[in-house]
Amino acid sequence: MSSRTFVGMPPFPVAAREALSDAQLRRNLARATGTIRAKRAAVVAEVGDWEALRARAAEVKDDTLAHLDEHLVTLEESLTERGARVHWARDAGEACDVVAAIARDHGIDEVVKVKSMATQEIGLNEALAANGVAAWETDLAELIVQLGDDLPSHILVPAIHRNRAEIRDIFRRRMAGAGRPAPDDLSDDPAELAAAARQHLREKFLSARMAVSGANFAVAETGTLVVVESEGNGRMCLTLPEVLVSVVGIEKVVPTWSDLDVFLQVLPRSSTGERMNPYTSTWSGVTPGDGPQEVHVVLLDNGRTRALADELGRKALRCIRCSACLNVCPVYERVGGHAYGSVYPGPIGAILNPLLTGPGEDAATDALPYASTLCGACADVCPVNIPIPDILVDLRSQVVDAHRGDRVPKPEAVAMRATGWAFGDARRLTWGERAAGLAGRLIGGRSMPGGRTALSWLPGPGSRWTGARDLPAPPAESFRDWWRREGRDEEDEG
Amino acid sequence: MRVAVMATCLGDALFPEAPRATVRLLRRLGVTVDVPEAQTCCGQPMVNTGYLDEAVPAVRRYVEAFDGYDAVVVPSGSCAGSVRHQHAVVARRAGDSALLDAVSHTGSHTFELSEFIVDVLRVTDVGASFPHRVTYHPTCHSLRMLRVGDRPRRLLESVRGIDLVELPEAQECCGFGGTFAMKNPDVSVAMGADKVRHVRETGAEVLVAGDASCLMHIGGMLSRQRAGVRTMHLAEVLASTADDPAAVTG
Numbered sequence: 001m002s003s004r005t006f007v008g009m010p011p012f013p014v015a016a017r018e019a020l021s022d023a024q025l026r027r028n029l030a031r032a033t034g035t036i037r038a039k040r041a042a043v044v045a046e047v048g049d050w051e052a053l054r055a056r057a058a059e060v061k062d063d064t065l066a067h068l069d070e071h072l073v074t075l076e077e078s079l080t081e082r083g084a085r086v087h088w089a090r091d092a093g094e095a096c097d098v099v100a101a102i103a104r105d106h107g108i109d110e111v112v113k114v115k116s117m118a119t120q121e122i123g124l125n126e127a128l129a130a131n132g133v134a135a136w137e138t139d140l141a142e143l144i145v146q147l148g149d150d151l152p153s154h155i156l157v158p159a160i161h162r163n164r165a166e167i168r169d170i171f172r173r174r175m176a177g178a179g180r181p182a183p184d185d186l187s188d189d190p191a192e193l194a195a196a197a198r199q200h201l202r203e204k205f206l207s208a209r210m211a212v213s214g215a216n217f218a219v220a221e222t223g224t225l226v227v228v229e230s231e232g233n234g235r236m237c238l239t240l241p242e243v244l245v246s247v248v249g250i251e252k253v254v255p256t257w258s259d260l261d262v263f264l265q266v267l268p269r270s271s272t273g274e275r276m277n278p279y280t281s282t283w284s285g286v287t288p289g290d291g292p293q294e295v296h297v298v299l300l301d302n303g304r305t306r307a308l309a310d311e312l313g314r315k316a317l318r319c320i321r322c323s324a325c326l327n328v329c330p331v332y333e334r335v336g337g338h339a340y341g342s343v344y345p346g347p348i349g350a351i352l353n354p355l356l357t358g359p360g361e362d363a364a365t366d367a368l369p370y371a372s373t374l375c376g377a378c379a380d381v382c383p384v385n386i387p388i389p390d391i392l393v394d395l396r397s398q399v400v401d402a403h404r405g406d407r408v409p410k411p412e413a414v415a416m417r418a419t420g421w422a423f424g425d426a427r428r429l430t431w432g433e434r435a436a437g438l439a440g441r442l443i444g445g446r447s448m449p450g451g452r453t454a455l456s457w458l459p460g461p462g463s464r465w466t467g468a469r470d471l472p473a474p475p476a477e478s479f480r481d482w483w484r485r486e487g488r489d490e491e492d493e494g
Numbered sequence: 495m496r497v498a499v500m501a502t503c504l505g506d507a508l509f510p511e512a513p514r515a516t517v518r519l520l521r522r523l524g525v526t527v528d529v530p531e532a533q534t535c536c537g538q539p540m541v542n543t544g545y546l547d548e549a550v551p552a553v554r555r556y557v558e559a560f561d562g563y564d565a566v567v568v569p570s571g572s573c574a575g576s577v578r579h580q581h582a583v584v585a586r587r588a589g590d591s592a593l594l595d596a597v598s599h600t601g602s603h604t605f606e607l608s609e610f611i612v613d614v615l616r617v618t619d620v621g622a623s624f625p626h627r628v629t630y631h632p633t634c635h636s637l638r639m640l641r642v643g644d645r646p647r648r649l650l651e652s653v654r655g656i657d658l659v660e661l662p663e664a665q666e667c668c669g670f671g672g673t674f675a676m677k678n679p680d681v682s683v684a685m686g687a688d689k690v691r692h693v694r695e696t697g698a699e700v701l702v703a704g705d706a707s708c709l710m711h712i713g714g715m716l717s718r719q720r721a722g723v724r725t726m727h728l729a730e731v732l733a734s735t736a737d738d739p740a741a742v743t744g
């Protein structure tokens with residue numbers, strides 16, 4: 001199966017090291033994630049039954065996923081009844097081919113796009129470009145990323161790594177090449193930047209004959225797609241063009257409108273930290289004489305059935321792409337989204353990419369489950385209760401298992417085998433402790449606060465610790481030895 | 495009540511002061527303490543790195559060593575969390591239903607130190623004395639895996655003479671993360687640097703936490719920076735009394 005990670009990106013530890021050296025990036029990220037975190041915490045705290053909402057949201061998703069085959073068929077029937085054409089796509093290639101063929105059939109060389117993770121995931125813009133079709137992103141942050149010839153670094157705020165001065169520079173340099181240019185005297189005032197984007201995009205909305213969207217939800221009973229957004233660009237795309245194509249992951253289906261209810265409550269609070277999002281657009285097939293008169297829906301698998309087969313990992317398919325886990329993740333905050341090498345960064349990306357792709361396929365995907373300290377902050381904020389740390393640990397075991405047949409085992413595997421063996425018997429462990437203690441005391445060093453001797457340099461892999469951290473030399477007496485010598489008998493005195 | 499102390503592998507080999515203080519503290523509170531010598535490690539280093547088969551011997555050793563005790567007290571949120579949440583995963587992997595039953599039993603009898611004192615002994619004032627400026631880092635697994643909440647804080651607030659100051663951004667991870675510290679050392683250190691900055695902002699003499707592993711990471715950075723702040727395990731502070739005070743300098 002093909003990888004979802006960006007081609008040519010180094011694995012996480014290397015990419016993260018590069019990102020850490022970008023002081024501007026770290027400032028932008030710390031400020032932006034800190035702001036969203038605080039907003040989210042405030043609007044979640046005012047909901048009395050937040051935990052009940054989370055449990056309900058998780059339950060709806062689990063029940064739906066357990067009978068996904070039936071709900072998808074219902075969705076297809078409802079959509080078809082209402083004049084939409086449904087296409088099934090096994091993978092990214094099939095989905096892109098469907099969209100490109102629709103554009104070709106209508107002689108269209110320009111489409112406007114609603115912000116969509118599914119189309120990012122399948123690399124639709126690049127595929128359309130290869131077919132001579134220009135795809136214009138109309139979400140402000142996606143526009144910034146596209147004009148900057150950049151990659152998204154956040155699910156909800158793809159240009160979170162950019163500050164407003166950088167955005168002004170991108171608009172000034174790049175807007176002219178894509179359509180209406182930015183004003184010559186454009187400043188970095190947010191209102192001015194937004195006005196420039198609005199002028200630029202309005203021409204696209206009015207001229208494009210075809211739009212491409214994703215969907216946040218697909219209601220099976222009525223064949224209704226739902227897009228939740230903040231800027232109104234989505235509604236422009238969904239109503240103005242003649243042809244509308246929506247690429248929808250198969251896990252986006254919810255059976256009924258009443259099942260949708262809970263998600264419209266938890267999503268805005270978890271994502272933008274708002275009680276309600278400004279625009280919620282819903283459409284069910286074709287409405288004669290109103291809006292797009294040709295509506296297509298591409299139902300996308302692209303690894304989702306693979307994830308669904310994973311007993312624990314299938315819970316990741318509950319994800320509603322709110323980004324709360326990114327905003328609260330201390331690792332994401334330090335390194336940003338690009339280090340994860342995928343359109344799905346952060347904690348959810350660290351589980352979703354490996355689940356969609358499978359372990360042992362490529363080094364970059366295999367590194368993702370290890371891009372976490374397992375601190376658990378992500379699981380605490382997840383509005384659909386995805387046990388991200390548990391899934392991370394499970395995926396690590398899948399990565400290890402995928403490499404158990406390697407002809408030359410990794411040094412780590414050898415070390416783990418030896419450690420596991422030592423931990424199987426206290427006597428073996430005692431020998432190991434005594435040997436390490438002797439070696440540690442031989443290296444020696446200055447004194448740490450508290451009196452222990454500091455090891456400030458260790459050879460080989462140990463240098464990964466001592467590069468920036470001292471390690472206390474092993475003590476003269478282990479706890480076990482103390483217990484034997486006097487600890488056991490101290491009780492009589494006490 | 496038959497109570498055993500689990501030293502943890504790190505406490506046994508590198509930070510014996512933590513399990514030693516745990517033994518002394520529990521005895522002072524009237525508990526008869528045993529330390530089964532067959533114990534080794536909870537197996538978390540292997541589990542969290544993905545080596546489930548390699549964790550099986552440690553998990554077997556744990557249930558054998560601590561079988562028959564009414565309570566196992568662990569001076570580590572992380573290790574107690576691993577026993578309660580991960581041993582079943584390892585037992586299922588081993589395909590051993592007897593082991594699965596055994597880990598369910600030992601898991602339900604395993605307590606992190608502050609849980610045991612507050613919930614089982616029903617004590618918050620342990621009679622400790624520690625006249626120093628202290629800040630407390632709540633470790634991730636004690637907070638978000640075990641949900642110990644404010645138990646450690648309540649224990650510290652009752653210590654005589656203590657000047658307990660709030661650690662800014664206290665609930666944010668220190669960046670240790672087990673083998674994360676070795677696999678992603680740059681990110682680990684970047685997170686640790688922010689934790690250390692906040693610790694230094696408090697002006698505390700001593701940083702206290704309930705996990706020797708996190709303290710090894712934060713303390714290692716404090717030491718490298720010559721910050722003059724020392725790290726101590728929660729058990730050491732709670733074991734310190736006016737008659738037998740814990741030494742802070744030395």
